[in-house]
Amino acid sequence: MNQALDPALLQAATGAAPAMDAYWMPFTANRQFKKAPRLLTRAEGMHYWDDQGRQVLDAVAGLWCVNAGHARPRIVKAIQQQAAEMDFAPPFQMAHPKAFELAERLAAIAPAGLNRVFFSNSGSEAVETALKIALAYQRVRGEASRTRLIGRERGYHGVNFGSISVGGIVGNRKMFGAMIAGVDHIRHTHDPARNAFSVGQPLHGADAADDLERLVALHDASNIAAVIVEPVAGSTGVLIPPQGYLQRLREICTRHGILLIFDEVITGFGRTGSPFAAQTFGVVPDLITCAKGLTNGAVPMGAVLVRQDIHDAFMTGPEHLIEFAHGYTYSAHPLACAAGIATLDTYAEEGLLTRAAGLAQGFAQAVHSLRGEPNVIDVRNIGLVAGIELAPLPGEPARRAFGVFLDCLAQGVMVRTTGDTVALSPPLIIEPAQITQIVETLRGALRRAA
Numbered sequence: 001m002n003q004a005l006d007p008a009l010l011q012a013a014t015g016a017a018p019a020m021d022a023y024w025m026p027f028t029a030n031r032q033f034k035k036a037p038r039l040l041t042r043a044e045g046m047h048y049w050d051d052q053g054r055q056v057l058d059a060v061a062g063l064w065c066v067n068a069g070h071a072r073p074r075i076v077k078a079i080q081q082q083a084a085e086m087d088f089a090p091p092f093q094m095a096h097p098k099a100f101e102l103a104e105r106l107a108a109i110a111p112a113g114l115n116r117v118f119f120s121n122s123g124s125e126a127v128e129t130a131l132k133i134a135l136a137y138q139r140v141r142g143e144a145s146r147t148r149l150i151g152r153e154r155g156y157h158g159v160n161f162g163s164i165s166v167g168g169i170v171g172n173r174k175m176f177g178a179m180i181a182g183v184d185h186i187r188h189t190h191d192p193a194r195n196a197f198s199v200g201q202p203l204h205g206a207d208a209a210d211d212l213e214r215l216v217a218l219h220d221a222s223n224i225a226a227v228i229v230e231p232v233a234g235s236t237g238v239l240i241p242p243q244g245y246l247q248r249l250r251e252i253c254t255r256h257g258i259l260l261i262f263d264e265v266i267t268g269f270g271r272t273g274s275p276f277a278a279q280t281f282g283v284v285p286d287l288i289t290c291a292k293g294l295t296n297g298a299v300p301m302g303a304v305l306v307r308q309d310i311h312d313a314f315m316t317g318p319e320h321l322i323e324f325a326h327g328y329t330y331s332a333h334p335l336a337c338a339a340g341i342a343t344l345d346t347y348a349e350e351g352l353l354t355r356a357a358g359l360a361q362g363f364a365q366a367v368h369s370l371r372g373e374p375n376v377i378d379v380r381n382i383g384l385v386a387g388i389e390l391a392p393l394p395g396e397p398a399r400r401a402f403g404v405f406l407d408c409l410a411q412g413v414m415v416r417t418t419g420d421t422v423a424l425s426p427p428l429i430i431e432p433a434q435i436t437q438i439v440e441t442l443r444g445a446l447r448r449a450a
């Protein structure tokens, strides 16, 4: 090809907008986006800057992941140094020191007992890994008939086949055939008739956990390996667990020998006011999946935190044999480990893993002040996460909220919408004045959308 005509080179030389045909964007209305692109080009602290140089306040920590704010110097430096020192080390039958260091650091902040760590590259892969650990564990402990996996309606666990099978969002499932076999779902906890506008954990609905007893009665516990739930369901619209619900789920799982997996891909790393939501709610699961805030979103990485005796059950048989036939080329990637360690250092130095607890009350007051604004039918919150649910436009679900998102962006605040819920999950470094800016921008957009 004549290089002078190469569109990519031309674009680089002129600074013109890039050609947009080739990139098939994930979870995006591609045609709509490409008609009116929204491009971010720089980020620092609480802010992005777009391709026009406009500053945008980040009310969602990127995508629920940049918990310490953007471009934190310690994390940037750690990634740069690691890239120069050692770009890659094979994780199968070899290792590098930072993988061990990060695993120890994670074990130290995890709920007591969950002190073994398996690394992946995303939340979806962490979920896939946790489901495989659960199935394999039941087998190695002599309960091989326990092959069923239980998810929850409206759950989001990522997009791989295991994730969508246990997930409960129909739009993410309906195109993909039968998915994996032997999966069932307990009912979701959303009960607006009784719980709308609850501040923090809703009062009603602990009994939704009893739905697991229905599935035990249907399948028999001897056939069920594990239950997976998000302690706070994020992507389905921020559903806060009713008081006592997670405790009850824990009790039922324990009674029936079923493993309980908390998917903390969103709630992990300080979102609810503790390192993990398990600690906020005082319920210890058997496995925790995490990702996102693990590296402050700077390098892709996920992890499964595992109860020690589950790990130890695999450590039998001849020592020269691989105990668990699973792993990714990029498990414990050096850049991700360097970013993860620097992220945990940043969280520790600035007290970020518990900072949300101190800000939660002011944040709750601010978001609940939106009650009474046009079309607001519910407000839900815990720690530094909130969902503001809007009445859908008749026959056009999700459209009203998306319009509000576009309006907020035009006013310099990036929120996120899922269905007709506006979700807020700002970086944990947020200052009260910025909470006010987010909520007042949203209020204006709601009024204009009325």
Ligand SMILES: Cc1ncc(COP(=O)(O)O)c(C=O)c1O
Binding pocket: 121, 122, 123, 124, 125, 127, 156, 157, 158, 159, 230, 234, 235, 263, 264, 265, 266, 291, 292
């Ligand atoms: C609870 C939960 N689990 C899993 C995932 C999937 O993570 P990833 O997109 O990194 O695969 C997400 C992503 O938002 C999530 O919220």
